[in-house]
Amino acid sequence: MRRRNRIGVRLRMLVQRGRESARLDDELGFHLERQIAENRAAGMSTEEARAAALRAFGNPALLRDQARATWGWASVESLCRDLRCCTRTLWRSPGFAAIAILVMALGIGANIALFTVVRSVLLKPLPYPDPARLITIYENDTDTTHRDPYLPIDAASFWEWQRATRSTAQMAMISPWQQYNVSAQSGQLPEQIDAAWCTWNFFSLLGVDPAYGRGFAESDDRPGAPATVMLANAFWQRRYNGDPGVVGKTIWLDAKPYTVVGVLPRWFVYSGSFGGNSVEVWTPVRHDAPPDLMRTYGDHEFLGIARLLGGATQAALVSRLQALQHRIAIDHAGPAVHNSISARSMLDDAVHNYKTPLYALLAATGCVLLIACMNVAGLLVARAAARSKEMAIRAALGGGRMRLVRERLVESFALCVAGGGVGLLLAWSALQWLVHVRHDMNRVEAIRFDSEVAAFTVGIIAMCAMFAGLVSAMGIGGRHILTHLQESSRAHSGGVARAQLRRVLLVMQVGLTVVLLVGAGLLLKSFQKLRATDIGVPVDNVLTMHFSLPEARYKTPVQQVAFFEQLIGRVRALPGVQAAGLVSTAPGEGWGGDHSMSVVEHPHVAASQEPDLMVRGAEPGYFTAIQLPLLRGRIFTADERLERAHVAVISQSAAQKIFPGEDPIGKHLHDDYGGSNYEIVGVVGDTRWWVSLPPNPTLYWPIYGNDYSFATIVIRSIGASGREVESLAMPVEKVVAGLDPDLPVSDVQTLREAIGKTTVDSEFDSVLVLAFAVIALLLAAAGLYGVLAYLVAQRTTEIGIRIALGSPRERVLWRMLGDGLRPALLGLVLGLAASAAVVKQIQSILYETQPLDPAVLAAVAGTLLAVAALACMAPAWRASRLDPMQALRTE
Amino acid sequence: MGKPSDLVQGTLDLLILKTIALEPMHGWAIARRIQQLSNEVLQVQQGSLYPALHRLEQQGWIKAKWMESETGRQAKFYSLTGAGRAQMEKESANWSRLSxxxxxxxxEA
Structure with missing residues (x-):
């Protein structure tokens, strides 16, 4: 009861503080009135009575304060007062407030954004039930060490795995890099879309229920079954306007009818290290894949997905499958049969490639935040220093040290909270931008603000505020009041000591900036190397586009070849086209398939030693169009087609690898997959299939034949004509539509754009880190300028005396410049030392760039010193131009 | 609040509690009454009276009510709460033992 009363009283005192104050005044006034009345009754005059009463009463203001102090909440009240006071002072120096808030906003915003990305992409579990038990299974070839241990798998091995591990794991197989042509239907244009094959149990294994319709059933997943398809949500929204009525309807893929059985939920996007997040339709693999592919051990078109059952562990499953695959490699020996497997969690598989860059970026933003904190702390120290006299007087009058420290903390909290608010907005827009420009990134759809991000934001604001506040509060010397009072009475170089703290902060700032600059420099250099890489052919003025002939309408090779020939003939006739050709996959645009081959003239080579060649189908004009040099022999002719298409041109590296010291011309290669022999007629230069990877030995055979139903059109424009090669896209598309209005053309892009896409990661990382480094550099420069300007202001009198006594102005200039540059030099040395240790972490994302690249280090040192000198120049110059008379009078 | 109160402060609290135990009173009357009852020996300073009253109110031992005073002006009248009565008895016994x-x-001396 009493407790409740007391809480009631306390609350009243908090909530109705104003009314209670008035009542207190009233109460004390009443007392005074009674005293006056009594005095008058005792015979005093009105004046005397009043004076005597007041004398007896004491100081009414003090009395009121003492009574109020018993109400509690005194600390809250004074905190509010501090806050009001600090807002007012900040309001009075809007420039300072704006700069400090902006600096904090940049630092905090960048960190919130990166934390959100790291958490959403790397750390948040996949959105499936029990996601920790999902793993992606790859094959591995332990005989060839130079390769990535995560290789796609073959179907025949997968069926064996599935049978052998039935009790410990559920297993599904997918092939997320397929494509279909969707036919024009009800007013929609034909288009080519990314698609995936999957075993029927894939979605039930993940635990994904369709948003509409049903999932695949076992009966859908067999060769003779009616064709079925599930639509990805984005595709369904885009092409069918989110109409649930599409379930049960027929759509045409590659000119064949498919029944839509279900629509996947909006949140479902498959992401793996081989992509898959652009897949728009899913079809059952046994129905859609060629039967041969389902039976071979030598063609790797799939990935395995497993869900561990019961108490099974990943390690146990992996060792079981490794033993199994080892036996398979012995039983079905062949050049392309892999002898081992490797596995990683499905989450790791999706985000593995982003780990190093994202953590590097997070570290960079962490540095920026630290620098921002130090900068704001530096500014606060400067403000505190400017008010040191006031502080000293307050301390002398009995102002508590805690009270003064609290004032600094309140100020830094106010700045950091405001900065955090702006930073949150910045982070939000940055993330919108990121999601917009990087939809190629796995799990980018998972990026969103959640409660943990909110907690992180609050935490980071509090930490920054404590840091900046406490650093600036360290400057409050409680025991040296007199020094401060004396110091400010006569300006001598005592103020220099106050700048010591800021100098230490500055050295750390410069050090961190150097680390960031070195990181940015390395990434930029790596990116530049990547962009400058010669892929083997001139990349300018080349346009590429892709099409794929539906087998339902182009049933025979004769029909396909006829279409190819007609098409390329018409394209060549277009004005502005210098040369054009057809190839299965253009350089720099991806793997495009490989075959294992044996040399007919080398009969005694073991199966596992046989060469595995990257294979391209090409039309004779392709080599001229792409300007791939012919080194020996000849290119096959247009006549060598269909059943006479058994001729091949190999690349230089293939010639060196397979025929060292021999003439390859006239030799024969046996294709293990197709079973035919190919006569080598020529040798051409090497090309890269992926910018950052070395060229693979490649074989070209005629695209007129050899079972090609798809092609990339390569068009080289007349460069000198001044016309952009892109302007040829429209006429070429019209030519295609003129031959077959229902044939979609996809991936219309210049060769340079195609290569740009493969370097987008590198570009993104280097540009972002560079942006952070530039921010850091600006902050450090501002810090240098601030400290030196402050020193010059403090030492105005001293400098005036020096000049008056005849010190040359140049000497003053150099002296001040040296003062300012010393912390920069120290920071540079520390930063370079720290970089040496740190940059090793990003080595894996550098391309042909050493972590301790001397050119980068020199450039960083040069830039930093130049910027530092610039920042110091203005205050130093001002110092040397001082008018001694004026300086001495500024007291 | 189990704050150890020194003799003087504790005594003033006790005097106030005792004084208003009979009837609700305002600050001025409390000061007058203490002065009268002690034969003008105890002069209560306003500087300690009002903080003490407010403190006792915060602690829930006395409660305040605005009523019309004998001069017709509104004044704040203090009266004892149940907890205050218990506290008064405790302090009273304490005082007897101490004195x-x-x-x-x-x-003896």
Whole structure:
């Protein structure tokens, strides 16, 4: 009861503080009135009575304060007062407030954004039930060490795995890099879309229920079954306007009818290290894949997905499958049969490639935040220093040290909270931008603000505020009041000591900036190397586009070849086209398939030693169009087609690898997959299939034949004509539509754009880190300028005396410049030392760039010193131009 | 609030509680009454009276009510709460024991 009363009283005192104050005044006034009345009754005059009463009463203001102090909440009240006071002072120096808030906003915003990305992409579990038990299974070839241990798998091995591990794991197989042509239907244009094959149990294994319709059933997943398809949500929204009525309807893929059985939920996007997040339709693999592919051990078109059952562990499953695959490699020996497997969690598989860059970026933003904190702390120290006299007087009058420290903390909290608010907005827009420009990134759809991000934001604001506040509060010397009072009475170089703290902060700032600059420099250099890489052919003025002939309408090779020939003939006739050709996959645009081959003239080579060649189908004009040099022999002719298409041109590296010291011309290669022999007629230069990877030995055979139903059109424009090669896209598309209005053309892009896409990661990382480094550099420069300007202001009198006594102005200039540059030099040395240790972490994302690249280090040192000198120049110059008379009078 | 109160402060609290135990009173009357009852020996300073009153109110031992005073002006009248009565008895017993002890020593010497 009493407790409740007391809480009631306390609350009243908090909530109705104003009314209670008035009542207190009233109460004390009443007392005074009674005293006056009594005095008058005792015979005093009105004046005397009043004076005597007041004398007896004491100081009414003090009395009121003492009574109020018993109400509690005194600390809250004074905190509010501090806050009001600090807002007012900040309001009075809007420039300072704006700069400090902006600096904090940049630092905090960048960190919130990166934390959100790291958490959403790397750390948040996949959105499936029990996601920790999902793993992606790859094959591995332990005989060839130079390769990535995560290789796609073959179907025949997968069926064996599935049978052998039935009790410990559920297993599904997918092939997320397929494509279909969707036919024009009800007013929609034909288009080519990314698609995936999957075993029927894939979605039930993940635990994904369709948003509409049903999932695949076992009966859908067999060769003779009616064709079925599930639509990805984005595709369904885009092409069918989110109409649930599409379930049960027929759509045409590659000119064949498919029944839509279900629509996947909006949140479902498959992401793996081989992509898959652009897949728009899913079809059952046994129905859609060629039967041969389902039976071979030598063609790797799939990935395995497993869900561990019961108490099974990943390690146990992996060792079981490794033993199994080892036996398979012995039983079905062949050049392309892999002898081992490797596995990683499905989450790791999706985000593995982003780990190093994202953590590097997070570290960079962490540095920026630290620098921002130090900068704001530096500014606060400067403000505190400017008010040191006031502080000293307050301390002398009995102002508590805690009270003064609290004032600094309140100020830094106010700045950091405001900065955090702006930073949150910045982070939000940055993330919108990121999601917009990087939809190629796995799990980018998972990026969103959640409660943990909110907690992180609050935490980071509090930490920054404590840091900046406490650093600036360290400057409050409680025991040296007199020094401060004396110091400010006569300006001598005592103020220099106050700048010591800021100098230490500055050295750390410069050090961190150097680390960031070195990181940015390395990434930029790596990116530049990547962009400058010669892929083997001139990349300018080349346009590429892709099409794929539906087998339902182009049933025979004769029909396909006829279409190819007609098409390329018409394209060549277009004005502005210098040369054009057809190839299965253009350089720099991806793997495009490989075959294992044996040399007919080398009969005694073991199966596992046989060469595995990257294979391209090409039309004779392709080599001229792409300007791939012919080194020996000849290119096959247009006549060598269909059943006479058994001729091949190999690349230089293939010639060196397979025929060292021999003439390859006239030799024969046996294709293990197709079973035919190919006569080598020529040798051409090497090309890269992926910018950052070395060229693979490649074989070209005629695209007129050899079972090609798809092609990339390569068009080289007349460069000198001044016309952009892109302007040829429209006429070429019209030519295609003129031959077959229902044939979609996809991936219309210049060769340079195609290569740009493969370097987008590198570009993104280097540009972002560079942006952070530039921010850091600006902050450090501002810090240098601030400290030196402050020193010059403090030492105005001293400098005036020096000049008056005849010190040359140049000497003053150099002296001040040296003062300012010393912390920069120290920071540079520390930063370079720290970089040496740190940059090793990003080595894996550098391309042909050493972590301790001397050119980068020199450039960083040069830039930093130049910027530092610039920042110091203005205050130093001002110092040397001082008018001694004026300086001495500024007291 | 189990704050140890020194003799003087504790005494003032006790005097206030005792004074208003009979009837609700305002600050001025409390000061007057203490002065009268102690034969003008105890002069209560306003500087300690009002903080003490407010503190006792915060602690829930006395409660305040605005009523019309004898002069017709509104004044704040304090009265004892149940908890205040218990506190008064406790402090009262405390005081008797303490003063008796002090008396013993002082009269012996």
């Amino acid at each position: 008796a002890a002090i008396n013993l020593i002082v009269s």
